[in-house]
Amino acid sequence: MDDFLCPSCQNHIRVGDNIIFKVKNHRKQAALILLSPKIGNYSSIKHPSFETEHGEPLDFYCPVCNASLTSDIHKDLAHVILVEENGKLSDVYFSRIFGEHSTFKTDGDSVHVSGDDAGKFTYFKIGDKFRKYF
Ligand SMILES: [Zn+2]
Numbered sequence: 001m002d003d004f005l006c007p008s009c010q011n012h013i014r015v016g017d018n019i020i021f022k023v024k025n026h027r028k029q030a031a032l033i034l035l036s037p038k039i040g041n042y043s044s045i046k047h048p049s050f051e052t053e054h055g056e057p058l059d060f061y062c063p064v065c066n067a068s069l070t071s072d073i074h075k076d077l078a079h080v081i082l083v084e085e086n087g088k089l090s091d092v093y094f095s096r097i098f099g100e101h102s103t104f105k106t107d108g109d110s111v112h113v114s115g116d117d118a119g120k121f122t123y124f125k126i127g128d129k130f131r132k133y134f
Pocket of ligand 1: 007010062066
């Protein structure tokens with residue numbers, strides 16, 4: 001089973017078949033959201049009282065330590081650590097724009113890109129820290 005860790009506290013944020021995040025919308029409403037641990041599966045589970053609009057940026061936080069998961073390589077990407085079954089560590093970046101499908105997985109040598117909207121983050125729009133992977 002692939003595990004997912006918070007980059008700040010290194011605690012597990014995958015429980016069962018979900019990765020658990022705390023999120024806030026632009027109205028500062030806070031909620032929990034569950035995402036699939038399968039890269040490329042963009043289904044999400046949330047309570048119906050938490051309203052999100054297509055195209056709205058959500059602020060992602062670790063549910064354990066409350067650290068912001070907004071990545072330092074692009075403000076529209078959130079960052080988690082993937083631990084594969086064989087112990088291999090990768091950084092996973094995914095869009096924090098609700099409804100936008102883009103995920104990047106990198107082990108530091110190469111980047112694996114998933115999602116229909118990943119083209120938004122091109123070589124020229126991304127920061128220097130990530131550019132080296134392209
Ligand atoms: Zn944490």
